[in-house]
Each structure stands twice: as C-alpha cells, then as structure tokens.
Amino acid sequence: MEQFNVKEIIDEINELMDILDHTTLQEMLNDFHPADIADILHYSNDKNKITIFKLLDHDIASETLTYLDDYVRDHILHSMDTKNISKMIEDMESDDVTDLIHDLPADVKEEVLSKMDKEDVEDVKELLAHHEESAGGIMAKEYVDVNESLTIDQAVQEVRQQAQEIEHVFYVFVVNDIGMLVGVLSLKTLIIAPPEKKVSEVMNPDVISVKVGMDQEEVAHIVKKYDLVSLPVVDDSGILVGRITIDDIVDVIDDEVSEDIHKIGGMEALPDRYLAVPIATMIKKRAVWLVVLFISEMLTASVMTYFENAIAKAVVLALFIPLIISSGGNSGSQAATLIIRALAVGEVTIRDWWKIMSREVISGLVLGIILGIIGFLRIVVWSSFSHVYGDHPVLVGLTVGFSLLGIVLWGTLSGSLLPIILKSLKLDPATSSAPFVATLVDVTGLLIYFTFAYLFLSGTLL
C-alpha cells in the first residue's frame, strides 16, 4: 500500500466535490485506509467533513471514527441521529466505543446506550466507571482467554470461536476456574505446540499484568520497560478484566510528552490539540503562569530600586543588564530542560543528584568562563575604538566578566537542582520551566552583578 501526500489529495478531493458526481468520489474514498480518510476529514472544511463522511461505506465509516481527533469526531457525530451512531459503534472495540460515548452530551449518551446491544452496553458502562487516565480507562474488553486445564487443541478451538469478533489478537491470556490470570500464551506457541499438551504446560506463567486503577503514565512505563505489545489488566483479586494494546500506549506517551513540553515552555498543559482548544481556555492556561512569573519578576524592579544610586552614578552599568540576566536565564533553561527530560525517561533519578551536581558545577564553570571572557574582551576591545564605556573599560569589563561567570554558574546549578527538588517533593519536575528558572535567576543575577560592580568600581565609578 502506497503512502501519499495527504495534503495534495485533500485539495484534489475538494475540487472533485464540485466537479464530479458523488458516486465517483465515493469509490475513490472507500479505497483509502481509514487513517488516511481521517486525515482527509481533518483538513476538509466543516461542510465537506459531513458530506464526505456520509459517502463512506458503513464498515469504513465506523473504522474511520476510531482514527479521528475528538473534535472532528464530535463534529461529525453531531450531524448524525442516535440510531445511526449506535449502528456505527456496533463493530468498534469497547475502548473506542467508551471513548466516543464519554464525549457525547448526556441526553444523546443515554439514547445511544439504549439502542445498543445489551452485552456491549454492560462492557461500556463498566469501562466508563473507571478513571479516564487509569488502566481501566484505556483498556478494552476484547481479549481471548482460555482455561489453564484445556489442551492446546481445545484452546485452538476456543480461540477460533472467541477471535472471530476481535480484530487484533497477539496473545491468549490463560485463566484458572475462577477467572484469575495465571499465564499467557502467544499465538505462535499455540500454532507450534503439540496439540495434546496442556495449556498450563506450555504457557508462560510469568505474565506481566497491571491493576485496573494504575495511572496510565505508569502503565506506559511498564509497557516500555518490558517491551510489551499487549498487557492484561486485572482487578484487586487478580481476576482478568481487560487488555491494553501498545497502540493506545503510544497515544498516552504522546499526551504525556505534550504535557511536559507545555510545562517546559512555561504554561499549563493544554487539554486538547492546539486548534481544538477554545481560545479562552488557551489564554487562561497561559495567563496563569505568565502572571505568576510577572509578579515574581517584579522583584527585579525592587532590586533595581535598591541600586538606583549606583546606576545614576554609573549609567554604563545599565547597558549590560539585559545581556547579563539573559545569560543566566539561558544557561538555567538548558540545565533545567536536560534534567527534566532525563528524569522523565528515567535516565536519572533523584538518587543521582550528586552525580548530576558534580557534572553541572563543571559545566557551569566552563560555560561561565567562556561567556565571561567573551564579555570582557568585547568591552575592552570595543573601548579601544570608542569612549562609549567611559574611563575605566577594564574595570567595567572585569565587572561584566566575573558577573557572567557567577550568573552562568548560578543559572546552571539552580536550573539542574530545581527539577530534582520538585521531584523529591513529589511535584512535577517539568514545572521548573525555562521561564521559571529564568525569572529566579534574573533576581539573583542582578544581586551578583551589582556586588561585583561595587567590588571593582568602588572608588572609581561608584
């Protein structure tokens, strides 16, 4: 199957909608993979979305729904009556159905549920009861299980029966008489093993499972750590209740990463994709941190007031304030980002704090010396051509150079330490965003700068 440039196809389709009769378009559309149709719908205008969706065959329409983003899906469902919705979700897997029903308005939800198959409704109601971000909230009820006492031959018969209605089967879960998970069998083993052997003899009894209430982020860690493709979910008594597949975990990983990145950027995580979030919500998510940072940054004005006389005497000092505080912010942002990510993927833990500190002290010193030398040279060299930095360029250069060393070292240390401290307080390390560290470093940076100024310039400029 060829991959293609969806954006070109969409332009074509939108043209065809006006020129062609819909039968030709229909044939064309139903040849695409549902994931591609989802892309086409995503990039079509609102009117065309509904027209295109109505041209799809029932099976393809149903599958396409599972690939759509929430807001496109909700837009399309909005145009359908409840009978059609119930019919559309008949063939979906229970986790997709739950996801879809979860987002429906309450009255529509009730009506759709009342029109569904009774057995399916039970599954969906069970899944809806779990927290959306728990193992129970992302699992599906479609799995194949066999009793440990069966022979391989009997198990194959059982799989044939159960698997008819399930799209993807990679593992068969093995349970005992009361439904407790006791092992796992790959389909490969089922094909290879001698038919007369007992399931309990060939299964892998060391099956990795998660409890239904586990947070999805933790589930993702387990799936990644053990390289799993499918993961059984059990209740508190060890009874098998569902399964999670890795494609759902990939979505969880994406969401968690977006959350981290938004926080690193200095804002609260958006609840949905950029264009789908109402603009008022987005502004609120940004305003909270922006105002917090702004009010903290007001401390710089207070610090500056304290040094107002120094500035009045030596205006040249004011010239380098943006340069100096931004260098602290930049080095702090680097360090914070590095450590936040390393903590997130488990490359380091808070137990490693000492190793991290010793690396960051060296890095901060070296980086500070580099910037300090460049800063010093810039002032001294520049002054040999112009009188812009006054009568004492070397002293000013030393002030700026040493301040840069101190501020870069301080920025690096606080940037790397802050995520570790947050983590050890069980807070999210990503909260120590680049802007947050920068703000912290700005205030202390000014103190460092003016301290060096008094040290080098007392008696001359100050």
Place this chain on the structure above:
Amino acid sequence: MEQFNVKEIIDEINELMDILDHTTLQEMLNDFHPADIADILHYSNDKNKITIFKLLDHDIASETLTYLDDYVRDHILHSMDTKNISKMIEDMESDDVTDLIHDLPADVKEEVLSKMDKEDVEDVKELLAHHEESAGGIMAKEYVDVNESLTIDQAVQEVRQQAQEIEHVFYVFVVNDIGMLVGVLSLKTLIIAPPEKKVSEVMNPDVISVKVGMDQEEVAHIVKKYDLVSLPVVDDSGILVGRITIDDIVDVIDDEVSEDIHKIGGMEALPDRYLAVPIATMIKKRAVWLVVLFISEMLTASVMTYFENAIAKAVVLALFIPLIISSGGNSGSQAATLIIRALAVGEVTIRDWWKIMSREVISGLVLGIILGIIGFLRIVVWSSFSHVYGDHPVLVGLTVGFSLLGIVLWGTLSGSLLPIILKSLKLDPATSSAPFVATLVDVTGLLIYFTFAYLFLSGTLL
C-alpha cells in the same frame, strides 16, 4: 508477575553480595525479568555490574543485554572475551546483534564476527550497511514469510518451521515467487481460516510497508498513524527484506522527543543519555548555542548605548528593563513551545499558519493587556506610598503598561511565527527555542520600551 521497586532491590542485592554466598544470589537474580536485571545492573557500581552479570544463566544474560543502555552494555562487554560475546549473541535477534556489534571497537568487531554463525554474519553485515537512523538500520531479519500460492494448511506448516527460532511473531508476510511483498496475514487469520483455502484468498493485500532507506522518524509517523504493531520493510523493487516492530519504534519516538526537548531548552541534542555523555561533549553541545545567544544578546548593549542619555536623565526607566524584557521572553517561549509541539505531532501544519496567527494575535493582545494593567497599577499604587518612581508615576506607569502590551504581543507573534517559518524553510522548528525567541524579543523589546518612553515622557522626564 509482580512489579517492584527496583531501587530497593538494588540496595538489598548490594548488601547480599557481601554477606551471601553467590549461589543464593544467583538463584535470586535468575528469577527476575531480564528488564529488571538490566535496571539492577544500571544502578550497581561498576565492579558489581560485572560480578552480577557473570552470575546470570546464559539465556538470561543474553536477553538482559538487549535491555541494557549502551554504556552499561559496553562496560560489561569490555570484560568479556570475543568467544563469550559471540556465544552470547547467538540467540539474539539480528537488530539487537547489529546494534551491539556497531558499538564494538573495530578489532573486537572483526573477531566477534569471525566466530559467529555464517548465516547470522551475513544478516548482520547487511544490516550494518544501512544508515543507523533509517528503516534498514532499525529493522530485523527475523520474520515469517509464506508464498501466496500455498494453502492455509501448508502455510501453518511453514510458520511452524520458521517460527521456532523467532521470539515474537504477530504477522506472517506474504510474498510472490520472486520475494515481493504482496500481502499480510495475521496469526489469528491463520488459526481461523479454513485449512484448504489459498493464502492469496484470505490475506490482506493492502499491506502497509516502508522502503529500506526511509528515515526512522518518518517510519515512526507511519506506525503511529496506522496503529501498526509490526511493519514490513522492502527494497526499491518491493522485495521483502526485514521487519520493524513497535517496541523499537517506541524507542525512536523517545529519542526524537528528547531531541526536540533539548532544542527547545536552547541547546543541541545530546547523542546519548545524560549520565552517559562525556562531560566535554555535553559542554560543547551547550556552549555552541549559549555563545550564539550571547553574541546576539550583545545587541541589547548596543541598543542600550543608544538610549544611554535617556537612562541618565530618567534612571527610573532602568528599573523596569528586566521586568519588561522577561515578559516578552516568557510569552514568546509559551507560543514557540506550543507551536513546535503542535507541528511535531502533526496537530497543525504550515498550511494552518493563518489560523494560528489569528489565535495568537488575540492571545497576545489579551495577555498583553493583563500584564500591562498589572504593571501600570503596581507603579501607580506603589507611588502613592513612596516617592521611589519620581514625580510622574502615572506617566511612567503608562510607559511600562503600554510597553508590556506591545512586548507581549510581539513576543507571542514572533514565538509562534518562527517555528512555522523554520518549518517552511525545511529547517527544524524546534530550533526556535525558548532562549532563542527570548533573545530576539529582548532586543526589539528595548526598542518598544524606549519608544513609549519618549512618547509619554518627552517634556517631563526626557
């Protein structure tokens, strides 16, 4: 199988190493999952790493190697002779072997290859020839393929034979007489389908595949988009040459995200995990951007020189410089991070630039008005208690307030536009890091500030 706290176990094991005889420790260790043993090795000191590894059974040791981070693995391999290494990798899948051999010193590599099974060597040499970050570089040679002309019954026999040596089989790839990929069969279909049917009748001919040279990031996009678990790789003539499984793709996604996050933090991406990167390399990766940003930020000193007289006349203006430029940087950092991530996951494309701009203009205006009002009020209210802001607090307040509005709007616009511009120039949007945007906004922010200062304060302070 219970999950447990690895860090507690490691402390226990390190104690046991001194107290217990190694036989007890050996029994204990070999009961763990190889992924857990890998964790234990990761957190043990260098001497214990080797002692522990030598206590592992051959099979478990071999599997543990595939879960280890490069630097721990290389440390352990360093302590083994080439004969042992060749024996250890006998049972590994070809992609893991290739990965391991790739990192060996050239002379050890040759020796290990010379001691390996001839057929395996051919596979590994073929895989080594591909670019490390291409589909060919991450694929494995272990897959099950059947000819389209077989019956299901014959295919099952074929799978039984081929699958013995392959650990994970989820799909059977279908090829024609010259080895071209023509379809795919799930093991489920193989179990369910009537034995006398032809493979070509029940297979899915719409099999999604990738070319051997495709970049791994693009491969990851395809796997995510189509929710795949296993993906066949073909050469330019469509001949099946390998398969990629989703657990390898999860690692690719992790790497790409780390790269983006490092760039957002204002540095070059690290080539390996934080603690594994030599400190000189890490400093270099950070110094490059830090120096570039520093030199760009020097422009602020030049701009400030231009306004030196204004500052000398109204020192009060200097007090708010950090507050004002940091607000521009923070709002720019928010916008850039949002758009970089939205572009990375495909939530928006450069085609959406107009939608993005209209959202960002509104956001920037609202956020700017909020900060502007807070800034204005802070100065005016404060001045009713003290004389710190001079004789014209309302005019100073207006200067700061309007500057904040202008700078936040400007920061938001440039922060959101920059990633889009980079993307449309086929550059990496993540390069428009938070520090980069902040630096850009600092220089223009000063211009905005002093412009408003002349507007409001000419005739009074200026």
